[in-house]
């Protein structure tokens with residue numbers, strides 16, 4: 001192990017935990033890998049001494065972590081599912097729990113030979129781009145209320161060579177003319193909408209509350225505002241026999257299933273995440 005690197009890792013963890021910032025050796029190695037321009041797995045065996053410039057950049061990263069800025073927002077990218085995605089302060093940081101939504105949707109696309117997919121709320125694009133990348137016959141439409149988020153999706157789509165199979169547009173699903181803006185129905189719809197109860201936002205970790213966009217988090221009084229609206233839209237947006245795959249917050253799976261049942265759809269499956277929390281709901285029209 002490179003002793004200089006080992007010392008930096010130990011020092012950074014101690015510095016940050018003295019300021020009540022939970023961090024892991026993995027996170028510090030992740031920041032070091034960016035500075036050293038190597039893979040995370042190669043950080044410990046990095047053979048050279050760090051240059052003055054590298055040390056300075058690493059100090060800057062650690063001081064940003066001191067301000068609770070998440071590591072992916074510091075370096076501007078994050079690994080999700082099978083790819084690396086650019087991120088910015090305009091998008092929700094991709095969460096590993098959301099990979100379950102991607103897998104479940106890909107399974108439905110393949111089993112039903114879906115040709116068209118709509119994602120409601122693309123953010124960084126990590127969900128729809130991961131799906132398009134694995135399902136070569138699929139054409140996607142992604143919408144988001146945030147033009148800044150759409151610019152990040154577009155950047156990721158170009159980097160992955162998927163721009164030709166993804167059409168992006170700015171739209172608000174609460175708008176009365178939302179359906180007219182889309183003009184068509186889809187074989188499958190996927191969404192990870194904002195689902196945190198408004199009152200709970202203030203108790204979220206600073207990393208989330210301050211550095212993820214509020215529009216990506218706030219689901220209204222009971223967290224279900226967007227699901228209510230999305231359920232209302234299903235008769236107009238989803239083809240007969242099609243599926244909607246949703247990420248949900250803790251304890252929301254059954255309420256969300258009921259909302260979609262009330263518009264005539266059939267909840268088919270609830271999938272748990274690795275913390276045993278019901279995280280995805282799969283619904284058939």
Ligand SMILES: C[S@@+](CC[C@H](N)C(=O)[O-])C[C@H]1O[C@@H](n2cnc3c(N)ncnc32)[C@H](O)[C@@H]1O
Pocket residue numbers: 091092093094095098120121122123124125126127143144145146149171172173174192193194195215216217
């Ligand atoms: C929880 S984030 C999910 C982002 C990304 N799909 C992911 O899983 O990482 C929700 C996204 O929905 C978008 N959004 C929130 N309200 C919206 C609305 N009324 N109409 C359209 N998009 C909306 C936000 O801008 C945000 O990008």
